[in-house]
Amino acid sequence: MMLGYLVEKEFKQIFRDKFLPKVIFAFPFIALILLPFAANYDIKNIRLTVVDNDKSSYSRELINRLSANHTITFISMEPTYDKALDLVHSDKADMIIDIPKGLEKNYITQKETKVLLAVNSVNGIKGSMGGLYALSIINDYSIDKTSEVSLFKGSQGVEIKPLYQYNKVLNYKLFMVPALMVMILTIICGFLPTLNIVGEKEKGNMEQINVSPIPKPIFILSKLIPYWVIGIIVISIGFIVAWLVYDLVPQGNILTIYFFSFIFTFAISGVGLILSNYASTYQQAMFMMFFFVMILILMSGLYTPFNSMPPWAQVIGSFSPLKYLIEVMRNVYLKGSKISELLPQLYALLGFVVVFYVWAMLSYRKKS
């Protein structure tokens, strides 16, 4: 009974605020529509500048081949390597190909030609991917050319037939959208209750509640229940956006996702609760949340593959509840996994719920 009134009060407070409801409903939309376009590791538009010392039909053909795709864009022809390097320095080009004199002649006389390919690899992934991509084009070209001029015949070869399961068109967005829902859920159900509770502390309302006959579990429940409800609303918004914008519907059962999301919401609001017990001002709460949530997100496999981390980091990462819900989301959405195939994730999340709530109860004191 008492709980009912308290929950009603919380809902009223949330919806009376002129800012919070907007954030709760607009944030999932905006995040899911914008983030997948930004969060993309595809390598595109590598700007190529060419130093062509040969100026033959062969070198022109090679240049055409290099720039006939979406990954590499031809931008200019430079007379010397230094001029080209200058372009890279001022960030107008990313890759230089330096074709030496005698490319054509060497073909006819069957000699080896060395071609220099220099690529800006401050961003290591971009540099190496771009470089390797260009290398493979050059190799293909030289194989095609040699089979024209010499008697070389293709010997035994294997044709690789890749079959990309679950994401046939290799669309990175389909991989990100389910996981981003987890991030949104974390921010809304983890950040907001903490800020709410700490806000009461800072305003001094906490004192009044502490002297009232409200038992502490009831008080805490009344703070959390609204956010559990909001969490379910947020995840439903996520489903709708994924379906409308990305044409993405879960391969598996949608109830599986709801089930896991609910447990996760439980767990993450527990984290918020713990932090709210330690923080006494907004600023503290915010920085603590920020600090931990950032680590939890970065180590959860959201943006980079979990298995790419070194073993010590994987150990730390496995303490992130996000990791398990992200796995569940991706598996159910793309592969159609069932609960029976997601038992490790289920146990882990349940474990988090128990640990976080025991911890929160222990660290909560009716004190100022």
Added chain:
Amino acid sequence: MKKLFPFIKKEFLHVLRDTWTMMIILVLPVVMMLLFGYAVTNEIRDTNIGVLDLSKDNISASIIERVQQSEYFTLKHNYNSYHEIEPSFRKSEVGLVVVFDEEFSNNLLHKGKAELQIVADATDPNTAKTLVNYISSIAAQSLMELNKNNPKPMQITPELKLLYNPLMKSSYNFVPAVMGFIVVLICTMMTSITIVREKERGTIEMLLVSPTKPIMIIISKLSPFFVVSIINIITIFLVSYFIMNVPVLGNIFVIGGVSLIFLLVALSLGLLFSTIAHSQIEALLYSGLIFLMPTTLLSGMLFPIESMPLFLQAIAQAMPAKWFIDAMRKLMIMGVDAKYVLKEVLVLTFMAITFMTISLKLFKKRL
């Protein structure tokens, strides 16, 4: 000057008194550097794979052996039929399965061509593509040995030169980004919240009726965050230089100068948000959701800007951190002359002047 000093001292005390926040602020850059430098990477390592070998002969066996030897793969499952693959993927046991059909060696030896099927779990398309590329090159190498005696094609030998970052360390890319991020976090977010807190509590009125000029109040409010950010930038430099061996190639004075301009931009944005926001939570949402989050995603910190759709690229141009990070990458890692960062410096200076003017105007109007 005499009047200003006690004010600055007061603000410093405010910030220093909050040990929790202070600790997090000082530790945060180091943790971020270590995370980005060592933990968060796209490199592929140790992927569990499965094999379905229906051909069962020495060619397939030799390819499997080579795959197993590679540092990228661990052979986890040997399947006996196609039906076992699907459940294994659904439990995420393996990332990729190599399938040799019954006719594999037969085709290879008699027809000269055989198909090797690679079934990849492409939920993560990037990893899947990379893994397939690795397997292909391993298979190609195995076959090169079979083909040893055939004549070699003459070739163009491309020589790949990785400029600036020959070891392809991801830290080279992240260090400037972490700097930009920390400055935005502390200068913009903390500044806006601290000023709004005084507003919320009503104490700012007292400061405003005191004989101190508003400009003095602003200077004293901003100075602790200015100092803390400088400390953070220096920490980041030290960690990156001594622990992570990231070079600092460019002129240290130019680097310092660019950092100072960027600090001013971030501080004036913080001031701006604090004049707009009425409560701490509003300030937090302005600076956090509307500013910090786009900064993280669109400034080229994590994801390359040139891969984004055009409208996001346009928004990215408005992010001060983008220009700072670009300039820092050029100065620190590429080690280019100051003249190559002229554009970035001009943009940042323009932003600093604009934001400073707007926020000072708004701050005075509130009086």
